Amino acid sequence: MCGIVGYVGSQSALDVVMAGLKRLEYRGYDSAGVAVLADGGLATAKRAGKLVNLDKELSEHPLPSAATGIGHTRWATHGGPTDANAHPHLDNAGRVAVVHNGIIENFAPLRAELAERGHELPSETDTEVVAHLLAEEYSACADLAEAMRLVCRRLEGAFTLVAVHADAPDVVVGARRNSPLVVGVGEGEYFLASDVAAFIAHTRDAVELGQDQVVELRRDEGVSVTAFDGTPADVRSYHVDWDASAAEKAGYASFMLKEIAEQPKAVADTLLGRVDGSGTLSLDEVRIPAGVLREVDKVVVVACGTAYHAGLIAKYAIEHWTRIPCEVELASEFRYRDPILDQQTLVVAISQSGETMDTLMALRHAREQGARVLAICNTNGSTIPRESDAVLYTHAGPEVAVASTKAFLTQLVACYLVALYLGQVRGTKYGDEIGDVVRDLSGISGAVERVLGTMDPVRELARSLAHKNTVLFLGRHVGHPVALEGALKLKELAYMHAEGFAAGELKHGPIALIEEDLPVVVVVPSPRGRSILHDKIVSNIQEIRARGARTIVIAEEGDEAVVPYADHLVRVPATPTLLQPLVATVPLQVFACELATARGNEVDQPRNLAKSVTVE
């Protein structure tokens, strides 16, 4: 995700845009930049790093005063967080400036086409092609909104674009497809932003933009909206009733609730652009030669916390789809056990922040032993991907809450993609088989959306258990790491004892913990998969219920075998066995968040924790 702001009116465009970017910095903070229209031309400033770096640049080299401008704070997808890759991007004549949120999937052929026509594109970004295309179209029609419509019709992928042209100093134009953009309507001034937080200090009157629409803001004429084909669009105006600080959370009470709600989009965005029409995976950031991957004879996943749980699930997928042995190690333990690594070992380092010192030290050790390292990371340009041989970025957008939610689901998607890619490269998975799994994965976003729509009973149950001291979590197969993750969420948010077990281990000791009314969450595998797994866990539920446990059962729609033994039944959509963690984890996230809130805890910043643990 990135933060985008556009303004036209009578205030200082720079002040309005910078204040707006500050409100949006949670959406991305790899780099930032602004462009203003003044004295018949464009004036720009952009800097890698947090917004404070741009502030410093502007105080040392002020831009001319202007009443029209755009700005951007970046969450890098294509191209690292450098000054050159920071937005806005310009055409070669410096007459057009554009900022972008999303991924333009067909930027490579467009870039090649522009280069053939003599354009020079110095950045590594996908966005830059838009500035050059807009310049070409504008030179023919002298209408920035029309130029935007023509360009948008050529773009594939997800994008929010906002642009200005030096020849049209009273105009800001925007466009959106599968990426947010909202209009603010003030008194003789107009705003465009990724979300209302950017302009809520100036106006609470907003206009919602729909899919594939172009919006034109003119200082003296107001707002006009069309479809990409130019037909006028009906738009919905509304009044924002949030205060400014709530608006950063888009109206949610916490970033954690917002990020739980963002999971369907995060899962979809992580898949975007990674499968071509024929079902072939194209993981272009995984820059490890196919020949090297074909020689891999062992995979070792290293990670911490929630990322470690993602690795435990990845193990099942990697071994099932590639038949390569896969070990999963706590990064903090890995190098002290003197692991057996060589050039045929592929180490997968999973990290949301890309700065976790335990994981970084583990990958450094692995590289010293000659192993190849592939990072799965959510933070472009962070240390772990920078020190790895290759990286597969999750596109969850910034995760602000300390307790990881959307990053976890996108880590799972990335792990499935890596496993499938290894299978594709090694020929243990054929195109049609990969296509089947990718089709299942593409349905997960909707499945998660459906789960999120049925969480009221889970929230009510969580509130009723807020006084409890212990909750246990059971699971089998990929449900076991889900149980561990559910327990971790409850520990770190509600500060209560919670423990996850492999259900088969219960009778080897933990069953002694079962007592009257003890809440036990059980993640039940699909009855359609390995029925033996399903039948055994139903027996486990009976065993604990016979000893007084209060059973909270997570089971797929249609699984009737669990009904007699579930004191509380939480349904999730039927999914293939290996993919079930993507839907079964969500109720556990909601449960932990709601129980912690009922206890009066601050869920975004739990006590004693930090979002990125940069010490060993």
Ligand code: AGP
């Ligand atoms: C999970 O909710 C925690 N925030 C924590 O366990 C986290 O997953 C772990 O510290 C790893 O962080 P990373 O993904 O940034 O490396």
